Amino acid sequence: MNKPIYILGIESSCDDTAAAVIFNSKILSNVVASQKIHEEYGGVVPELASRAHQQNIVPVVASALKKACVSKEQLSAVAYTRGPGLMGALLVGSSFAKSLAMGLDLPLIEVNHMQAHILAHFIEDDSQTKxxxxxxxxxxxxxxxxxxxxxxxxxxxxxxxxxxxxxxxxxxxxxxxxxxxxxxxxxxxxxxxxxxxxxxxxxxxxxxxxxxxxxxxxxxxxxxxxxxxxxxxxxxxxxxxxxxxxxxxxxxxxxxxxxxxxxxxxxxxxxxxxxxxxxxxxxxxxxxxxxxxxxxxxxxPNFDYCTDNAAMIAIVGELKYKQNDFSDINVASKARMTF
Missing domain, CATH: 3.30.420.40 (ATPase, nucleotide binding domain)
Known part of the structure; x- marks a missing residue:
């Protein structure tokens, strides 16, 4: 019997810290922590974004796993945003994803943020079409x-x-x-x-x-x-x-x-x-x-998959997992990326 595939997706490219769990292309949880601190500056301040990600990443991932009723031991792989985005923000998500994957001995999957926005259409959701x-x-x-x-x-x-x-x-x-x-x-x-x-x-x-x-x-x-x-x-x-x-x-x-x-x-x-x-x-x-x-x-797309979110990272992770397309732990984050 095939083992169920649960993918944890992590997104931290800008000012939203997000985590999601997907199973059979269906989103089991999709948690986003927005950063209100940037409002007083009229735009995203990269250094403040990085610090907020550091504060949010652990509780956001814990919340995503809890809402999905999935333990970290059940995970099949960890997918994360490699780029493009703010370098400091990307490094928080990638460092956490790599550490978690290493600690649990799981495959690591890098995701292009812009590809993820497009492939979010392939999430199984009655409110959108493929x-x-x-x-x-x-x-x-x-x-x-x-x-x-x-x-x-x-x-x-x-x-x-x-x-x-x-x-x-x-x-x-x-x-x-x-x-x-x-x-x-x-x-x-x-x-x-x-x-x-x-x-x-x-x-x-x-x-x-x-x-x-x-x-x-x-x-x-x-x-x-x-x-x-x-x-x-x-x-x-x-x-x-x-x-x-x-x-x-x-x-x-x-x-x-x-x-x-x-x-x-x-x-x-x-x-x-x-x-x-x-x-x-x-x-x-x-x-x-x-x-x-x-x-x-x-x-x-469903409104939940429009702005930066981890559900779109998770669906790309699932698609890549099925193709055995895994990442090396040494892959560096990139502020600028193309397809």
Whole structure:
């Protein structure tokens, strides 16, 4: 009789300490400890993130095992985020994962954080659908904006990406300009649902057919707010919903333009999204609308698997475990990684 496969996933790439346990592609537990300390600084402070990970890693892993009703002796392997991410934060997760794997004499599995966002679609969950190969994945987060052609679980090719800033940063910086606390992206989404997306217009950046640029858009939004508040100090307060709706509409429309180009160039109409910004209501609605308008088959992840989480690390760990794709204990973490 085959021994049950239980994989512990550990994620620590940025400011969330997370652990999850998976069995037969089903998540038994998915624990995340967020770090509130960064709010007062308006962004993630790497050194503070590393220290918080050190405080959180043991209780988070213990909680994940307890919630899953799985003992550490039952584990089949330990999967962890190797990169990309903040180096100090990555080192906390990788050091813990390596120590645990060594202590329990278990296989160690390194995971690419961006691959995990894409492969989160393969978690067994009734609230989401699994894409068929090949498919296009739009990975959108605070640090990345990419269009990826996915031919198999671990056969991925980046066919388009941002040449400067990521879409998540564009949302958060726009929110900061409007006076929102960090992280402000979700607040823009909240107010956008109450406003008129055509109230104000912003020019979409012009770069290659499949590439993105957000630095110019951020500057345009800054000047727009500055110019209008000069003539009306209450401009933001009086127009907050319309401003947010217009910003969100511009960014989402820009993302969809690039996806349309990618579908046209590749002929692939199977489209999935992943990453923290995939929780945004605007992109989720636009993607669902594309099914009717363009005949796409779209895949939107469960909210629990959008932002940084260990469930996505665990599913990659399970897939790699089944292929006997294990890591050497000496593999170094990498702040920057590609597929």
């Amino acid at each position: 894409p068929d190969f090949p498919f296009l994945a739009l990975t959108i987060s605070g640090g990345h904006t990419q269009i990826v052609k996915v031919t198999d679980y671990f056969n991925m090719e980046i066919i388009g990406q941002t040449i400067d800033d990521a879409v998540g940063e564009a949302f958060d910086k726009s929110a900061k300009i409007l006076g929102f606390p960090y992280p402000g992206g979700p607040l823009i989404d909240k107010y956008a649902q109450l406003g008129n997306p055509n109230a104000f217009s912003f020019t979409k950046p012009k770069v290659g057919d499949l590439d993105f640029s957000f630095s110019g858009l951020k500057t345009a939004i800054l000047y727009f707010v500055q110019n209008n508040t000069k003539t009306n100090p209450n401009f933001i307060k009086e127009n907050i919903a319309d401003i947010c709706a217009s910003i969100q509409f511009t960014i989402v429309d820009y993302l969809m333009d690039k996806l349309k180009n990618a579908v046209k160039e590749t002929g692939i109409k199977e489209v999935a999204i992943g990453g923290g910004v995939s929780a945004n209501s605007g992109i989720r609605k636009a993607l669902k609308k594309a099914e009717t308008d363009f005949g796409w088959k779209t895949h939107i």
